[in-house]
Amino acid sequence: MSTCKGLRMIEFFSGIGGMRFSAERGIQESQETSIETCQAYDISLHANNSYKHNFPNDSVRTKLVEQLKPKDLDGKADLWTMSPPCQPFTTTRGAKSLDSEDKRCNGLKGIMDLLTQILEKPKYIFLENVKGFSGSQMIGEWYKCLKENGYTYKQYLVSPVQIGVPNHRQRYYILCERSDRWNDETIIHQEIKMGKDDVEKHIVGDYIDDSLTAEDRNTFLVPDEILQKDWARQVGVVSKADTATHCFTAGYGRIFHRATGSLLLTRDSEDSVEDNPIDRSNMMEYSGQLRRFTPKELLCLFGFPHSFEFPDSINLEHQYKLIGNSINVNIVALLLKELLVGDVDVVRGSKERLQVGGTKGHVVEEIDGNLMQLYHGYRWKMIPNCTGRHTCRDPAKVSSVAPLEILKEIGIAKKSASEFSESVNDADMELKEYHFELPGRADKIHVIPLDTNNDTGMITFAKEERGAYVHTLNTSSGFRRKLACIGIEVTSNDVRLDENFPHPTS
C-alpha cells in the first residue's frame, strides 16, 4: 500500500463493508493513497459485528442514518458511499414497489437533507442500488439534491459477468463528484472499462473450495426431501465449468429457487451445465451431488479478500443474508477507482492542502494557497512524464481568456504592489505577470508566480496567430524546471531571461 496520505470515508448502510473493501482496492491498485479513516453506519447488529471484526480500527455505529445530525457529517469525509435498502425498487413478484412512499427510503431521504444542510460537503459520493432505482421517483429526488449541492454524476448499470466474474448481479451505480466533471448525465453506461483490452473470463471452479471435508459438504447438500418436490426442477444449477451463476440474494440460505441463486452440481463430468444440461425430470438423480455454495465461496465470487471472516456469533443463515445483501467488490472497486482516481489526478484534499501527482510520471506533492485555488477553480490534467505540470481540461472556457483574467475570475490576484510585504500570505499576495518573447519561439510566454518564493505558478503560451492561450498549472517540481528548459531563470524575487542560455539566434 502506498504511504501517501489517505482518504476519509463514510459508509452509510454499511452491511459487511463491501464499499470499504472496494474503496481500499480501487485506490490501492492505483498506488495513490489509502483509507485514512472510515465511519460506518448500519442498523443491523449482525452486520456491524461482522464489519467491526474485519475493520477493528473503524468507527462502526448502530444507528438509523436518518437520525444523524449535521455535526456528525459536516467536513468529516472526502467520500460518502451507500447502498440504501433496495426493497422499495424491487420489481420481483410480490414486491410492493412503493418507491419513495416506502418508509425504507427514509434513510436516503435523511442523507439528502443532511447533504443540503452541511457546509463542508464530501467531494465524492457513490451510491449502489437495484436496477429499479434508476427509473424510480426516488432517483428524481436524488438527482435534484445532487444538482442543488453542486454535484455532477456518471451512471452505470453493469454486472460482474461483464468483467469475467461468473455471477449475474446487474446493479445500478452512480458516481458523483462536486465539480463540473461530467456532462453526460442522462446516459446510463452499460459497459465498464477494465483498464485492459481482454477480459479474463473465470469459471465457477475458480471460486470453489476444494478443501471442504465430507462433513462440511453434508452441511451444504440439498436434502432429498427437497429434491423430491416438484418445484425442485426450477432450481438454478451450475457445475465448475460454467461461466455464470444466478444472482445470489439474501434468501439463499433459506429458500431453494433460481431467484435466490444457483446450486453447485458436483458430478464427475467436466462439462458445464450450459453445454450439457441436467435432466430435470427426476431431480433425485442428483441426490448427494447438489449443494449450496458456501459463504466462503460466495465471498470469493463477490470479490471479498480471503482474509474476510465472520465472527463466530453469526450463524450460517445470517452469513448468507449478509452476503446476499452485499455488493460485488470487484466491480465497485473499478467504479470507485474511476471516481477517486480516474482522470482527475487528485486523490485527497483538505481545506488547506491538496495532494496531487503519483501517477503518469509525476511525483506526489502537496499544494496549497493560490496554486490550490487555481487547481480547484478549473479542471486540470497531468502532462504525462512531465512532473508537476498540468494543462487545463476546460479549453473551451479558458483558451480565449488572458492568464491574469483567469486568476481574477476565481478570486486570486487581490492586492496592489504597494501593499505587498515580506510576511504576505500567499492568498493575499500581489500577482506579477512576466512576458517573454523568446528567440526562435513563435509563442509568447506569460509567467505568473503563485507563491511568495516563486516556486509555483502559471505558465501560459500565447498563440498570437490564433488568438489562443494554452494555460499550464505548475507545482514546485515543474515550474522552475520548465522555465529553465526554455531559458527563463527564476529566483525568489525575479523571473528573467537567462543570459547564459543558448537561445537560437533569429
Ligand SMILES: C[S@@+](CC[C@H](N)C(=O)[O-])C[C@H]1O[C@@H](n2cnc3c(N)ncnc32)[C@H](O)[C@@H]1O
Ligand atoms: C443493501 S444492504 C447494504 C450492504 C452493504 N453495502 C454491504 O456491502 O454489505 C443495506 C443495509 O442497510 C441497513 N439499513 C437499512 N435501513 C437503514 C437505516 N435507515 N439506517 C441505517 N441502516 C439501515 C441494513 O441493515 C442493511 O445492512
